[in-house]
Amino acid sequence: MPTEREIAIFEAAIKLGALYHQFVGTPVSPDTAPAMEAAIESAVRLQPYVTDVNVRLDRSVMLENPFGYSEISGRMFDVTVKTKVGDATCTARLAYENGYPMMSIQD
Amino acid sequence: MPTEREIAIFEAAIKLGALYHQFVGTPVSPDTAPAMEAAIESAVRLQPYVTDVNVRLDRSVMLENPFGYSEISGRMFDVTVKTKVGDATCTARLAYENGYPMMSIQD
Amino acid sequence: MPTEREIAIFEAAIKLGALYHQFVGTPVSPDTAPAMEAAIESAVRLQPYVTDVNVRLDRSVMLENPFGYSEISGRMFDVTVKTKVGDATCTARLAYENGYPMMSIQD
Amino acid sequence: MPTEREIAIFEAAIKLGALYHQFVGTPVSPDTAPAMEAAIESAVRLQPYVTDVNVRLDRSVMLENPFGYSEISGRMFDVTVKTKVGDATCTARLAYENGYPMMSIQD
Incomplete structure (x- = not known):
């Protein structure tokens, strides 16, 4: 049987x-980024064992295509999610590092 | 060469x-539906030739799974999008009809 | 009422x-591109009014991330889809042009 | 610092x-399910720390819509993925249980 800590980690990663x-692939611009961040956070908060989530899309890499907007890409995400299973918790993060949207256990 | 009307239709359907x-598949509930509708509308508005968009997710079919939320499905969408190419326009709709998320040209 | 030609255009664009x-966002590499192309084609062929579809993912832009693979992006797609509604047909294409995954009516 | 076992769990869940x-949402039918299963497996195998993956889409719940096909839904998935980080491993599964596409640590 997995421990509560292992399940908290598992759930955060999901x-x-x-x-x-x-x-990823959703049209976005600096003007619409707040609405998209709010929607993504709302979707994550509904899911099991989530106690907190923060989604930030990096406006500085929202390069405009010829029609004046961008698409959500791995480069844009900075996300922290916290889960709690029984007494155990996990904080996990998605952030762009070394050319890769890295997901990692923070504590 | 396609006509402006044909391109307006093509763009609305895209x-x-x-x-x-x-x-589709995004976690949603009646409480979070407004944030999701706003985000979807913001994404569509960025795209070429769009003059108007209205997204409504049907709360009445947001059946709760064992964890108390639902996922966006074809059954939920009622979307109207309008496009304009030159002097031509198109209004198109996505709505659930006869067990299918039907997309159609409205005018 | 839209014409058959208009509906053929509408359906191709969908x-x-x-x-x-x-x-978009699916992990891919030159080795797995054939399986992905076949799956995408199989999914498009199931949809209403499709008579033919060809999907090609450009291997030359499958740049490796630090873990040795890439993700499907707008830059990779070269897709032709044909639809038929009554006596009318439409050929439409998705291809990367001028920094944008352009969709257009071909005939 | 997380343990190797914790990272193996984290990676499997991702x-x-x-x-x-x-x-989810991809058009599918019993005839095209093998191509889709192969493509999904190919995509998962590319990702870091994966040693094995098996994807099975349940044909028995591929109910036909009015156009004769279905869409991939949570109800269809039976997936096992294995990861290895250092000396630690994790086997995780996605399967439909009690009305929910449950993801769990198997060992």
């Missing part, structure tokens, strides 16, 4: 993998 | 196909 | 918008 | 969350 692949 | 497959 | 936003 | 939200 949320990061899920949101990345759900929202 | 938006409906795109948003359906971008957002 | 398929392009749909496949783009369904599959 | 893959399950990712594939679910990448592919």
Whole structure:
């Protein structure tokens, strides 16, 4: 049987993998980024064992295509999600590092 | 060469196909539906030739799974998008009809 | 009422918008590209009014991330889809042009 | 610092969350299910720390819509993924249980 800590880790990772692949490719611009961040956070908060989530899309890499907007990409995400299973917790993060949207256990 | 009307139709349909497959599967509940509708509308508005978009997710079919939320499905969408190319326009709709998320030209 | 030609155009565009936003972000490499192309084609062929579809993912832009793979992006797609509604047909294409995954009516 | 076992669990969960939200909504039928299963497996195998993956889409719940096909849904997935980090491993599963696409640590 997995421990509560292991399940908290497992659940946090599910949320990061899920949101990345759900929202990548969505049209976005600096003006619409707040609405998108709010929607992504709302979706993550509904999921099991989530106690907190913060989604930040990096406006500085929202390069405009010829029609004046961008698409959500791995380069844009800075996400922290916290889970709690029994007495155990996990904080996990998605952030762009060394050319890769890295997901990691923070504590 | 396609006419302006044909291009307006083509562009409206792209938006409906795109948003359906971008957002289907996203966790949602009646409480979070407004944030999701706003985000979807913001994403569609950025795209070429769009003059108006209205997204409504049907709360009445947001059946709760064992963890108390639902996922965006074809059954939930009621979307109207308007495009304009030169002097031509198109209004297109995505709505659930006869067991299918039907996309159609409205005018 | 839209004409058969207009509906053929509308249906072709739905398929392009749909496949783009369904599959963008999927892990891919030159080795796995054939399986992915086959799967995307199989999904498009199931949809209404499609008579033919060809999906090609450009291997030359599958740049490796630090873990040795890439993700499907707008830059990779070269897709042709044909639809038929009554006696009318439409050929539409998705291809990367001038920094944008352009969708267009071909005939 | 997380242990190797914790990272193996974390990585397995990322893959399950990712594939679910990448592919849900894709048109599918019993005839095209093998191509889709192969493509999903190919995508998961590319990702870091994966040693094995098996994807099975349940044909028995591929109910036909009016156009004769279905869409990948949480109800269809039966997926096992194995990861290895250092000397530690994790086997995780996605399967439909009690009305929910449950992801769990198997060992």
